[in-house]
Amino acid sequence: MQEQIKEASYDVLVIGGGIAGGEAALNLANNGFKVLIIEKDLSIGGKMILLSKVFPTLDCSACITTPKVSEISRQPGITIFTGSEVKKIIKKTENSFEAEVLKNPRYVIVEECTACQLCEQACPVVVKDEYQFNLVGRKAAFIPFTIASPKVAAIDIGNCILCGACEKACPPKCIDFTQEKEEYTIKIKSVIIATGFKLFDPLMIPRYGFGLFKNIITSMQMERQLAPTRPFNTILRPGDGKVPCKVAYVLCTGSRDATIGNPVCSQICCMYSIKQAQLLMGALPMADVTIYYLNIRSFGKGFEEFYEQAKGMGVNFIKGKIGRISEKENGNLILRYEDINENKVKETEHDIVVLSVGVIANRDAATLFPDEQLKLDAFNFINQTDPLASPARTSIEGVFVAGTASGPMDIPDSILSAGSASAEAMSYLIQNK
Amino acid sequence: MATINPRFGEELKKYGAFDFNACYNCGNCTAVCSLSTEDDSFPREMVRFSVLGLEDDIKSSLKPWLCYYCGECTTNCPRTAYPGELMMSLRRWLTSVYDWTGLSGLLYKSLPLSIFAFILAALGVIIFSVQEKFDLATIMHYGHYFEMYAILTVFGVILLPNIIRMWWFVILKPEIKVSFKNYLSGFWELMVHMFTQKRALGCDDNQLRWFEHFILVIGYLGLLFTTVVLDWFSSGSLFITVLGYLLSIIVFTITVIFVSERIRKKKELSKFSQPSDWLFVIWLFLMGLSAFGVRVFIDTKILENNIWIYLLHLIILVQWALIIVPFGKWTHFLYRSFAMYFAKLR
Numbered sequence: 001m002q003e004q005i006k007e008a009s010y011d012v013l014v015i016g017g018g019i020a021g022g023e024a025a026l027n028l029a030n031n032g033f034k035v036l037i038i039e040k041d042l043s044i045g046g047k048m049i050l051l052s053k054v055f056p057t058l059d060c061s062a063c064i065t066t067p068k069v070s071e072i073s074r075q076p077g078i079t080i081f082t083g084s085e086v087k088k089i090i091k092k093t094e095n096s097f098e099a100e101v102l103k104n105p106r107y108v109i110v111e112e113c114t115a116c117q118l119c120e121q122a123c124p125v126v127v128k129d130e131y132q133f134n135l136v137g138r139k140a141a142f143i144p145f146t147i148a149s150p151k152v153a154a155i156d157i158g159n160c161i162l163c164g165a166c167e168k169a170c171p172p173k174c175i176d177f178t179q180e181k182e183e184y185t186i187k188i189k190s191v192i193i194a195t196g197f198k199l200f201d202p203l204m205i206p207r208y209g210f211g212l213f214k215n216i217i218t219s220m221q222m223e224r225q226l227a228p229t230r231p232f233n234t235i236l237r238p239g240d241g242k243v244p245c246k247v248a249y250v251l252c253t254g255s256r257d258a259t260i261g262n263p264v265c266s267q268i269c270c271m272y273s274i275k276q277a278q279l280l281m282g283a284l285p286m287a288d289v290t291i292y293y294l295n296i297r298s299f300g301k302g303f304e305e306f307y308e309q310a311k312g313m314g315v316n317f318i319k320g321k322i323g324r325i326s327e328k329e330n331g332n333l334i335l336r337y338e339d340i341n342e343n344k345v346k347e348t349e350h351d352i353v354v355l356s357v358g359v360i361a362n363r364d365a366a367t368l369f370p371d372e373q374l375k376l377d378a379f380n381f382i383n384q385t386d387p388l389a390s391p392a393r394t395s396i397e398g399v400f401v402a403g404t405a406s407g408p409m410d411i412p413d414s415i416l417s418a419g420s421a422s423a424e425a426m427s428y429l430i431q432n433k
Numbered sequence: 434m435a436t437i438n439p440r441f442g443e444e445l446k447k448y449g450a451f452d453f454n455a456c457y458n459c460g461n462c463t464a465v466c467s468l469s470t471e472d473d474s475f476p477r478e479m480v481r482f483s484v485l486g487l488e489d490d491i492k493s494s495l496k497p498w499l500c501y502y503c504g505e506c507t508t509n510c511p512r513t514a515y516p517g518e519l520m521m522s523l524r525r526w527l528t529s530v531y532d533w534t535g536l537s538g539l540l541y542k543s544l545p546l547s548i549f550a551f552i553l554a555a556l557g558v559i560i561f562s563v564q565e566k567f568d569l570a571t572i573m574h575y576g577h578y579f580e581m582y583a584i585l586t587v588f589g590v591i592l593l594p595n596i597i598r599m600w601w602f603v604i605l606k607p608e609i610k611v612s613f614k615n616y617l618s619g620f621w622e623l624m625v626h627m628f629t630q631k632r633a634l635g636c637d638d639n640q641l642r643w644f645e646h647f648i649l650v651i652g653y654l655g656l657l658f659t660t661v662v663l664d665w666f667s668s669g670s671l672f673i674t675v676l677g678y679l680l681s682i683i684v685f686t687i688t689v690i691f692v693s694e695r696i697r698k699k700k701e702l703s704k705f706s707q708p709s710d711w712l713f714v715i716w717l718f719l720m721g722l723s724a725f726g727v728r729v730f731i732d733t734k735i736l737e738n739n740i741w742i743y744l745l746h747l748i749i750l751v752q753w754a755l756i757i758v759p760f761g762k763w764t765h766f767l768y769r770s771f772a773m774y775f776a777k778l779r
Contacts, residue, residue, distance in 0.1 A: 207465065207509070252459070257511035294459045321511070323464020338460025338474055345463050345474040 018046020020403025021194030029077030200254025214239030255358030438486030462506030498772030504701020652683030684721030
C-alpha cells in the first residue's frame with residue numbers, strides 16, 4: 001500500500017473528540033490558536049452524544065451536544081480527523097512536538113456525501129450496530145448515527161462483501177473503494193489528551209451471567225433505549241421483545257471491586273442509574289424500578305435532591321450488592337443479594353436487569369510518547385502531577401489532560417476540566433512563543 | 434445494649450483473622466454463599482460483629498459453624514476482606530470460648546506453648562517406657578488401656594462440659610424455649626450430621642472434597658474402633674487385621690491429599706493455615722502411618738527388636754489424645770454436628 005506523507009503544523013493537537021476534547025479545542029480556537037482534533041471514531045461527540053438525558057437537570061443530552069459539535073465542526077481554527085489515530089508523538093525541541101497520525105480510509109468522499117442513506121438501503125450486509133450498543137443491526141455501508149458529525153456515510157470494510165451495490169446506489173457517486181490509509185507527520189507545540197474512558201466489560205464478572213442471559217443489559221444499552229434516537233421507540237427487553245415491568249439496576253458493576261482490579265468509585269453510576277430510573281418511570285408508568293446499591297454517592301450539586309426526587313417518584317432503593325444472577329425458563333432473572341437493612345439474604349425476580357457499569361481507564365494514550373514518560377496513576381488514568389495548582393498538567397511539559405482521561409468524572413466536571421486544560425495550554429503557548 | 438469493643442479485632446487476629454476491617458458491608462459474601470439462607474444469612478453479619486467486637490452476639494451465634502468454607506465469599510469479596518478466613522478464625526475462637534479449661538485459647542494463640550505441650554507428652558511416654566524398662570508387652574498393654582481411659586476421661590471431663598457450655602451460650606443464655614420432645618426428635622439430625630457432614634455438600638463444587646472428608650472420618654472412627662474395641666494390635670483374626678490395615682491406609686492417604694492441598698494453596702480453604710490446622714492433619718497422618726507400621730512390624734515379627742515404632746506410635750497417640758482432641762481442631766467434629774442439632778432446635 002502506498003503511503004502518503006503529508007506535513008502540516010498546528011498549535012495544539014487534541015487527542016479525542018469527545019465532549020472534553022471538543023470543548024478544549026473550541027476554547028483554544030476561539031482564542032486564535034490552530035487546533036487539530038484526532039478522533040478514533042467516525043463521529044465526534046464521544047459518549048455524551050449517545051446519551052439520553054443528563055443528570056441532575058434531565059436536560060436532553062443530544063440537545064446540548066449537537067449544537068456544540070456543529071460549532072466545533074464549523075470553527076475555522078479547528079481541523080478534525082475522524083477515523084484516525086495518533087501513532088506516536090516525539091518531542092523535537094524544548095517546546096515542539098512531532099506527531100505521526102494515521103487516517104483510516106472511510107471509502108466515502110466526505111465533502112460529496114449528502115447523507116441520503118441510499119447506500120444503507122442498498123447494502124445487503126447486516127451486522128451489529130456498535131453505536132446502538134448491539135441492540136439492533138446496521139449495514140456495512142452506513143451512517144454512524146442520526147446526529148453524527150460529520151454526518152457522512154462510511155464503509156465498514158471489515159464486514160463489506162465488496163458487492164458494489166452501494167456504489168451503484170449512490171447519487172453523487174461519492175463511494176470510493178480506492179481510498180487508502182494516509183499517514184501524516186504533524187508539527188505541534190502542545191498536546192491535550194482527551195482520550196476519555198472505557199466502560200467496564202461485565203463479561204469479567206461471570207456470576208452475573210451477562211452475555212449468557214439475554215435479558216441482562218448494560219446501562220449504556222438502557223441509555224440508548226431511553227435516548228431520543230432510540231432503536232425501538234419504547235423499552236424492550238432484548239430476549240423476547242417484551243416490555244419489562246420489573247427493572248433492576250445493579251450498581252457498582254465493575255467499580256469499588258478489587259476482584260476485577262478497580263477498587264475505586266466510578267462517580268457517575270449512582271446518578272445515571274437514578275436518572276434512568278426516573279426516565280423509565282416516565283417511559284413505562286406501570287413498571288417497578290429497583291436500584292440495588294452499596295452506598296448512594298450523590299455528592300454533586302443538586303445530586304441529593306435528584307436522589308430524593310427518584311425516591312419520591314417511587315423508585316425502590318435496596319442496600320445490598322448483587323451476588324449472583326440466575327435465569328428462569330421464561331427469561332426472567334433471579335437476583336440474589338443480602339438486604340443489608342434486614343440482615344437477610346434474599347432472591348428477587350426481575351424481568352430485565354441493567355448492570356450499571358463503571359468507568360475504566362483508557363490506556364491508549366500511555367504508549368504515545370516513546371521518548372518521554374507519560375505517568376499514569378494507580379488506576380491507569382493519566383497522572384495529574386499537580387492536581388491542586390495546575391490540574392491539567394501531566395508529567396510531560398507541554399502535554400495536558402482533559403476530562404475522564406485523568407479519572408472518573410461526570411459531564412460538568414469534564415467540561416470544567418477541559419476549560420482548565422485549554423487555559424493551561426494557552427498560557428503555555430503564550431509563554432513559549 | 435451492645436458495647437462496641439474495637440480491641441476484639443486484635444484478639445481475633447491471634448486466631449488467624451486478618452483484613453476483615455476492610456469490609457464495607459455490601460453483603461456480596463452472603464449473597465454468593467450457597468449455604469446462606471434467609472433465616473441464617475452469613476458471613477457478613479459475623480464480619481460486622483467482629484469489627485464491632487460484639488462478643489456476646491458471636492458467642493450465641495451458630496453461624497460460624499454453619500459455614501463449611503468453600504471460599505466463594507473470599508474469592509468474590511470486592512474489598513479483599515477474606516470473610517471466609519474470618520469465619521474460620523471465629524470457629525477457632527469459639528472453640529476456645531466453649532473450652533472451660535481455657536487451654537484451647539492458649540494453644541491456638543501460642544505456637545511455642547503448643548510445641549512445649551507436644552514435647553511434654555512425648556517426654557511422658559519416654560519416661561514411662563524407661564520405668565518399664567522398654568518391656569514391649571507391658572507398654573502395649575498400658576498403651577491399650579491408655580486409649581480406652583483417655584477417650585473416656587477426655588470426653589467426660591473436657592468435651593462433654595464444653596458441649597454443655599456451647600448449649601448454654603446458644604440456647605439457654607438467649608432464653609430460647611425448646612421442648613424436651615424437640616431435643617429427642619432433633620437427635621437424629623445430630624447423628625446424621627456427625628457421621629455424614631452432609632451440609633458440606635451444599636457448598637459449590639464440593640462433592641469431591643466432601644467425599645474425601647467423609648471417607649477420612651469413617652476411616653478415622655473405624656480405626657479408633659478397631660484399635661480400641663477390637664484390639665487390632667493383639668488380634669489374631671484375619672478380618673480385624675485386614676480391616677485395620679485398610680482403615681489406617683485410608684487415614685494416611687487422605688491426609689496426604691489434605692496436607693498437599695495446604696502446601697499448594699490453590700483452594701481458598703487451604704490458602705491460610707494456622708499451626709492448629711497443620712498439627713491436626715499432620716498428626717492424623719502420622720497416627721494412620723505409625724499404626725500401619727506397628728501392625729506391619731507385628732505381622733513380619735520384627736516388633737520385638739524394633740520397639741521404637743510402637744513408642745513412636747504411642748507418643749503420637751498421646752499427643753493426639755491429650756492435646757489435639759480436647760483442645761485442638763479435633764473438636765470441630767463435635768461442635769459442627771452439635772451446631773446443626775442446636776440450629777434445628779432453635
